[in-house]
Amino acid sequence: MGTAFALPLVGVAFAIAAPRILARADWQEREPVVALWVWQCAVAAVLLCFGLSLLVTAAALCAPLRDRLFWIAPRGVQDSYDLTVGGAWRGVFAAVLVTAAVHVVLHLVREAHIARISRRRRYHELRRAAPPLPYESRQRWRARRAERLLVMESPRPQAWSLPLPRRPLQLVVSTGAMRRLSQEQLDAVLAHERAHARARHHLLLQSAGALATAFPGASLFTAYADHSARLVELAADDAAAYRHGHLATALALLDLNETRLGASRSVPAAWAPGTPPPPPVEEVAARVDRLLTGAPRLRPLQRLNLTAVGLLMILVPVLVTLAPGLGTLLTMGWRS
Template sequence: MGTAFALPLIGVAFAVAAPRILGRASWQDREPVVALWVWQCVVAAVLLCFALSLLVTGAALWAPLRTGLFESAPRGVQESYGLAAGGVWRGVLAAVLITAAVHVVLHLFREAHLARISRRRRYQALRAAAPPLPPGAVPRQRGRRGDDDLLVLEGSRPEAWSLTMPLRPPRVVVSTGAMRRLGPEQLRAVLAHERAHARARHHLLLRSAGALATAFPSAELFTAYARTSARLVELAADDAAAQRHGSLATALALIDLNDGRFGPPRPRPPAAWAPGSPPPPPVEQVAERVDRLLTGPPRLRPVQRLHLTAVGLLIALVPVLVALAPGLDAVLTAAGRG
């Protein structure tokens, strides 16, 4: 039973150390996609530690599960896990892990249910309010056959956001105020930014991160993961837009979409945010994104990106290797004796 007790300790160690280490990593702004991958690998490693510990503990307490896991295993593998040891602490550990697992699953289902209801209502309201899009009203994206994923809303405030629905193609919502204010290349950059969000399914990442942070608000790893992911997905979408339409056009589009929020406000008629639109990002975040696009450091070299990707994968594999270690050791010992 040593493996069942060691895995949660490793998970706690990852949960404590990872936010501190990644919080000081300056390379994340240069490679937001790789940074998201590393964060996801760390979170997956922590969850895997507790899930595999629950599996081993369940095998010790429940004979059918133990039989299913070790039925085809070589001789001596089951004994290597010491499932008979642990005494009453096996039950305590199993109760704690099952409670935590149910808690997480309930929060994930709750977030998914609320998101589905919210998206369905927003989608229906937007479809009813959006006028037909005349041919050629929006500059086409290079490499795209058309702009059938667009919904145009009447509104003087420049806005754009992506809207995703289960079993339906994602849509990009843009206001007429944005279409009037932005130049053709800037509008293309905005559409590329929002399509990058939809293509990468950033909404699923943010929902799952938010569910973990809500389920365990005192866990620094999950709260930092939710907070950092919200920032990194915007940087990743900025990079996707800048790669297609240039950093200058993307930065100018960010400024124009947030007109009046930099420096002294300009006189302009009041306008409410469109129904269903997300709240505007903090002005400090917008300013940082503009500075990054115009004067930010270059991307990491390919070998550095590969190294960070491999590190993230190795972190995610640590719980699996720890869980398999006793069985592998038993197999190698038996082979050596044979």
């Protein structure tokens, strides 16, 4: 049972060290995609630590599960985990882990349900604003386009995407944005929204928000939610800038938020009902500065090293779990 108790300690160490180290990493704005990967790996490592600990504890309490897990391993491998040690503490420890797991799952389901209801409501509002053409209604079996562009009558320059399962991606642009933006800037804005949908950023933000809500005292989860909200925007900016240029993307950001950037910061931002809230003014200014004067990207070898660090974080819980069995196998091999 030493492995079952060691894994949560490793998870707590990750949860404490990861946000402190990543908060001081100045390379994240240069490589937002890699930064998102490293954050996700840190969170996955913590969750994996507690999940594997629950599996080992369940194996100690349930003989059929224990036999299924070790059915192909030599007898000494199972004995190396000391699954019969722990007594009543095994049940208490398993109850705590199960409660935490159910707590996380409930928050994930709740967050997904709320987001699904919100997206469906906004989708039906958009369909009422722009009903399908008769030909489109008759030929629904042909409506397999990857996206659908909707122009919304509004003087405020706005643009956003609405990804829905089993439906085309809804790209919404206001008439105010079409009047203000040039064709190149409009293409950059649409590329930004397509990048969000292609990378499933809405699912990433939902899971990050659910973890932060489930464990508000965990600095890793709260920092993950805060940094993810910023990094997904930087990643989408980079995707748009790669296709349409940094200048066009920066100018599009400025034109979409010109009124808010020029207004007093003490005035709260307002937006039309049913539309997503605008980003903070400070964030928009920082994104524009980054596009125009930002530091260059990291070298390929540096990106590869950071990707390997993320993979290593995920491998640590697996290696801790397999360590007793691997040690026994090596000992048996040396003796033979």
